[in-house]
Amino acid sequence: xxxxxxxxxxxxxxxxxxxxxxxxxxxxxxxxxxxxxxxxxxxxxxxxxxxxxxxxxxxxxxxxxxxxxxxxxxxxxxxxxxxxxxxxxxxxxxxxxxxxxxxxxxxxxxxxxxxxxxxxxxxxxxxxxxxxxxxxxxxxxxxxxxxxxxxxxxxxxxxxxxx
Numbered sequence: 001x002x003x004x005x006x007x008x009x010x011x012x013x014x015x016x017x018x019x020x021x022x023x024x025x026x027x028x029x030x031x032x033x034x035x036x037x038x039x040x041x042x043x044x045x046x047x048x049x050x051x052x053x054x055x056x057x058x059x060x061x062x063x064x065x066x067x068x069x070x071x072x073x074x075x076x077x078x079x080x081x082x083x084x085x086x087x088x089x090x091x092x093x094x095x096x097x098x099x100x101x102x103x104x105x106x107x108x109x110x111x112x113x114x115x116x117x118x119x120x121x122x123x124x125x126x127x128x129x130x131x132x133x134x135x136x137x138x139x140x141x142x143x144x145x146x147x148x149x150x151x152x153x154x155x156x157x158x159x160x161x162x163x
Contacts, residue, residue: 005098006076008076009055009076009078011080012082051135065086071098073103074096107122108123
């Protein structure tokens with residue numbers, strides 16, 4: 001991890017135990033990494049850390065889940081299509097201001113519509129076609145589908161549904 005401090009979040013889920021944390025725990029069982037899983041965080045001996053957090057608490061108007069990002073240099077937003085606006089995303093992105101290391105954001109999403117702010121801001125305004133794998137400006141686009149995962153790792157029911 002080389003000192004990277006990663007804030008791994010979902011917008012609408014303040015308890016990530018049943019989703020992202022469970023997935024990470026499964027991977028850590030199979031991948032020999034020198035780290036410790038502590039409740040909502042993974043600590044690495046190299047002073048690296050991944051912290052899992054929900055961005056919204058009970059009230060829809062509350063934004064405290066994204067405070068205190070200045071000690072982090074990376075934010076990963078799982079299910080980014082749930083994030084309501086470019087304004088809120090930019091506010092969080094600008095909170096990443098750790099010195100001496102690159103600061104960056106990663107959005108993981110399953111797009112639901114081309115009317116979403118993510119599509120308008122990152123794709124339409126940059127002339128990037130859906131399904132592209134490219135770098136435009138300071139943004140890297142990586143498109144994947146179920147076909148990128150070997151069939152034996154899917155349940156037959158899910159594969160049939162995807163097909």
